[in-house]
Amino acid sequence: MPAAAATSSTIFGLSTEIIGIWVAALLTLAIYSFLYADNPVYKVAEHIFVGISAAYGAVILYYQALLPKLVKPLIIPLIDRVWHPELADATSPRYTLLVPMFLGLLIFSRFVPKYDWLSRWPIAFVMGLYAGLSIPRSVQEIILKQMHGTMLPLLPRGANGGYDFLTGFSNLLLVMGVICTLAYFYFSARHEGLLGRVSRVGVWFLMVAFGAGFGNTVMARISLLIGRVQFLLYDWLPTIGIHLGGPGMG
């Protein structure tokens, strides 16, 4: 992890980089202990993880959303206007932001049982917003795009002008697969007779896809473990004087 330490100051005679590597290595080993069984070491690492990451999320949300999108354009100018009217011409507050602030504050109505139904307003607003957004998006990104990609000639011409039977066969299989898979998802009829047979073929296609998806992911997952092994071998072990004759990561 070359990015581990941007600064190389020292604490108690140890460089922050070395401390960082040790912290990371111990936490790494703590998590792996879970593979044997749940244990106090894993629990400590897990709770550190929860605390640190929840705070990280909160701080990032503060700097990237609250500060630039609400505090700076609305609250600070508003305060300026009220307490420092002499500076009023600096920036005018964006009053429309009072709406999301109001909706956001309504969420706190959950603390007051009598008015907790008010918290439904912001939820309804946000859910409606994304529901609306998803309708044209799904049509454009999935339905039209994938339909376009599926309308293939079953007997295409190859590069040399002759017929390309192999591609034609693949195209036929692709179209069949799409139709059969769709048939599997048909809900309002019994899967018997023709529909039953077609949807059965659909299930076969699904199984091929899932098998392939599984097999294709194995390499990526093993790579993740390789990454941790490399960290322990080439970054951590050297700090206790064990140098393995391998290529370093940085």
Added chain:
Amino acid sequence: MWEKLLFFDRRIIFVFIAIAVWVPFLTQLELPPGQTNPRTQALYDAIENLPPRTPVMVAFDYGPSGMPEVHPMAKALTRHILSRNLRLLGVALALTGPPMCQDAFSSVSQDLDKQEGVDWVNLGYKPQPVAVITQIGEDIRRAFPEDAQERAIDELPVMAGIHNYDDIGLVIDLATGNTPGAWIVYAHGPYKVKVAAGVTGVMATDYYPFLQTGQMIGMLNGLKGAAEYEELINHRDLGTLGMGSQSVAHLLIILFVTLGNVGYFAFTRRR
């Protein structure tokens, strides 16, 4: 006795997987990489055919989590590009990219005795991928007036005469996300610059169509792509070693699946 093959403690599998991954690193096991994928070869040939001092832009669009798969590619490509005496420009559309770029470029250039600012430069990170890609098409100075260390790029010899995609021989995107698509649409599309990519094994299938249509000239596919490339440039490194772990682990999983099935059939037949 067959039941044992059917239901053994999964922790035994965990131990075997750990051994399978550690041992190739401890023993420096190098397995032969097999035949080179034509997409890997195409990328190698494209770099091989560039005239000396042609700038090659490498985009670092991955972070620590993508390192195991993508970083070996970055190092192998860097080695090839610098040893061919081409100019190397690193950019990052991912926030976590610049340290990756710095590590790949500086470690390899020490080996090859190449100089920062003369042979290579790390231009750093800029947000909003599409805007950055488009700005480079107009003038790279609009997107990257300074490098990662805040030096004006006009003062760097490596940037001499580079204005936009017309001056760049090849763009290679090393990515764990969907940025290769953006490079194809917004850089190759309007500006006709050649684009190639190095992506994780899971992502690779998404880009086959672009290779078929020629919008992308070559692609490295996961750790295997990195190992193949290391073989092509004749410098075996982390990709080859990692591939050793991969092969052993894959075989091990298949072995376990086979054992499970043998146990299953023997068990059910006996019943």
Added chain:
Amino acid sequence: MRLHIPIGLGFLAGAFMIVQFFVPHPSFEESYKALMDWTMIIGAFALVLGLQSLFRTHIDKIRRRRQGYGYSFVALISFAVMFMVGIVHGAKPGSLFDWLFMNVQVPLEATIFSLLAFFIASAAYRTFRARTPEATILLLTAVVVMLGRVPIGEFIYAQVPEATEWIMSVPTVAAKRGIMFGVALGVIATSLRILLGIERSHLGGGR
């Protein structure tokens, strides 16, 4: 009233999102961006509620001396340290906040993520049994593709990598498209249900 205001709000927000998709006018573009900012702001307020529930869970555990309450101290202290460091010293690269992120959160993330290497193996062993024709298909494709991804595959049979790519680009794509079409239809129908107020369990209306 309790029901109609939220339904109206949701409908309007959704209807605007649909309309703005088709209108290239810059004012709609700006409003779209503004609305997206609004949801972020609402989300920031909701986070306060979320954090309150996180604290409550742990403080409650400590107060009642429930089993493992000591770990709740760990979580609360980790949170407090990270939060204070971030707010007081800032979150810029090179800061203490950044150091904690790079040396605590990043390796923890990478390690939890890498547990998948173990779990993918144990899941394969346990489930890939040729019990039914469907399970056999799943098992065989998985094995072929697994072999096709490492050099050893082609030493066993030279065509394995090619077969893998064919599987990935023809039958797999077919099934994935089938799934995606169904999902898109389901997404749109569900969205309509929410916009039209037919679904109102989230609004306390119940149905």
Added chain:
Amino acid sequence: MIGQKAKRMLFLISVTALLMGLIVSNAVAQQPPPPESGAEAEVKWFDPEHTNVLVVVVLYSAIVIFCIYYARRREMYIRPIAGLEAVNDAIGRATEMGRPILYVSGLSGISDIATITSMLILGHLAKRTAAYETPLIVPCNDPLVMTAEREIVHQAYTEAGKPDAYEPDNIYFITDSQFGYTAAVDGIMVREKPAAIFFMGYFYAEALILAETGNMTGAIQIAGTDADTQLPFFITACDYTLMGEELYAASAYLSRNPLLLAQLKGQDMGKVLLGAAIIIGVTLATVCTFVAPDIIEMFLSWFKV
């Protein structure tokens, strides 16, 4: 009756006006300065490139709405979905063993319809667990989802006649970090030992970590996701898996509400149309390899986005 309808209309109209006014004023406030002289940009109110999207949106919405409002009175057959048939067994098992049920509603946040669907499924589930007073634990990674889920579960308990059994602290926020959340939920699984675990919604790489850990604890696991990349892992590690569209059918299926079931009919009609369009497109594409390739180009280009 009419009076109430009129009141509702009036109300809707006034809220519309209010919100539109706000949106427009906001837009005006943020409008970029007019383009430099000469470059008079023509103001457009419809993007003709999106005509095809508009046609499909209108057509499909009409089908769904038609089905909901006209087909709702008829009895409708819905094919069995194995994962949903098992829901009652799972709840029953948890009740018998006196152990809780764990519900994970995906990691994609409230912006994803999969999460919203998952929250609706949670509502139906809560109605059934309320009847048995089986504890329902819902750890969350998005505070807005948490807020909405508390509302939904509260409502479900009220409808089941057990408002006092509702325990808001069982629906709690952990962290928005993907793997931080995963680590914590893994911990909950091994410590609380839920009898049944539900994974409903959109999942990323954590799917297998969660499902394998759940499997180790011996819980009944029912998953449902539209994340095609994660389906193979749920299928291998869970007892039942709702695939893709089945997730969207689940809330209708569980509710047995004719209005919602009619929606499934609409989805099926959409599928038939979609399949027919593909077959026509393929036939045309094939025929036109031999004659008149321009026609097929025209037809196919309509679907281009």
